[in-house]
Amino acid sequence: MISERLASLVERAIDRATKDGKLGPLTGCPIPVLVERPRLPEHGDLAVGTALKLAGQAKMPPIKIAEIIAEYIEKDEEAGKHNIERLAVAPPGFINFHLSTGWLEAALSNIHEKGEKFGALNIGEGKKVLVEYVSANPTGDLHIGHGRGAVYGSCLSNLFAFVGFSVEQEFYVNDAGVQISQLGECAWALYQRLQGREVPYPEEGYPENSLMHFLEPIVKENGDKYLSCDSEEGPKKLGEITKMTIMESQRKLLSRLHVNFDTWFSETSLHTSDAVSSVLKEFEKKQKSYESEGALWLKAKELGDERDRVLRKSTGATTYLANDAAYHLDKFNRGFDQLVNIWGADHHGQVPGLKAVVKALDLDADKLEIILTQIVNLSREGQMVRMSKRAGTVVTLEEVMDEVGVDATRYYLAESNPQNPINFDLELAKRTSRENPAFYIQYAHARCCAILRRATEEQVNQESGVTEKPVLTQEQLEAYKVDYKNSPQAFRAAFEPGHEVYQCQKALVQKLDSFPDEVKEAALSRLPGRLARYAYDVANDLQKFYEVSRVITDDLSVTKARLGLILATKQVLANALKIIGVSAPERM
């Protein structure tokens, strides 16, 4: 990477300067050199502010330090005219660099060499990570909030895989306890009603209109098969069937959103396998629990929680926390190096409890990372869409996907920082213009494809009707691709230093070249959405280049070089979009 090459160049210069005793008491470069992109063009293509940071330790004015570093850089062979056109020291102590073509050529060649692996890293070192997300109750439709968790979790999983982790994605199915028995009561009532029986609907139940569409097909398929059931058997049977129906609809919908789980972990299985009772014994053995007022409590307060928590109620039933303890013990036992839970922010009160559980079981709490996603407000033309679960006016995830499409849904949910609440504008997401970043990025990718088609396919002139021969054969293009990988000089003809186009080209290549860095930042900060914005920037830089420069020209070596630039751009856009889970269309 260009910025890495520059950083080591600067570090080397500082090392040499200190050896010569030119930088006061400093011996070597005490801090990593950060390379930045200046905003103003007169500040060059890249800049380094290290002299400012060294001022304190070197006990010298920053501008003086910068001048000395610059002197030593100029003595370095790699800083020759081929790589760095010129450098300048600017107050208060920046060193600004204007790039020549050498590093740019190498950067493009590197992209071609790595291909779809360009940007992939090995910071995961093959470690096993489990990402648990969505984990919605099987008691109704998924809504946009679930969609956010789903998209975020899936993007994060893609990103983890891209940086070298072995990723497993899991959906925890809350298929035990009250909510399921309540689902059974509601389903049983609706089932009977659909058969013409006048029965009351459970008052505290789920809204009728949120369940009706699941019951209708069930009735169609089973007819009056269960009508003879009694009031105990009926809810049980219908609850089970409805649960399976809902889970299947959730699975299908998520798959349509390109969210696919490796495992669906059933809460019920924790009970049937005695995992819950055995984790309670474990707490007892480790003296982390006690009985009081007929209930079993976890000594959570001494483990960092604000108070102790109930594990088993006086009724004998275990709490959600106890079940979660069994679940997370199971996760740890499956040998993961890292556990990531993605929860809705309304569950943040549970975080200390679960952390306490992990500590109580003498497990490594640092391995468990809980990421909270804030709410999604739906709006239409700036008007908030009010949602009420009670009134049944919830807009489902499926409705949003139907309306704005899978790609736009994914883009908008992926782009933001999960800890910020977002406003999802349905009208904006539907638009097919620059206002809609999802389309803008896809358009840039399609445009690259259009140029490549133009180069190798014959064109029919719209006006004359004459068929024009392509400038290249497919075979030639394939041969070029080999050259792009092996000889960076192939790109030289693309660059015209001094020309206005050169500014656009430098910006584009530098942007492409920084992809691995963006990937690293995104992975470390758990913000895959950064790559969505990155892709937008790449698209923007491409459009600017496209606007001022033709790719296909009469000069074959220029055409070859510029096609290589277009291919590299297409590759980087595709790599970024793949992590976000948005398609990269060949034409639009």
Added chain:
RNA sequence: GCGCUCGUAGCUCAGUGGAUAGAGCCCCCGCCUUCUAAGCGGGUUGUCGUUGGUUCGAAUCCAACCGAGCGCGCCA
């Protein structure tokens, strides 16, 4: 009341202690005989919630306050 998250342009948001705080939307003005105008260029927009502190330097770090959302059950 306590805890968590957040507060940047009219709106949606970037911004890893450094140069004059940036994008997009909105509004106005230009640009299609040439590889996709679903595009490009230009113009207007700020007490970075407030007040202090640390620093050569703070939107960024610290404290207090103000404001918003969420959470504080033997619910799940």
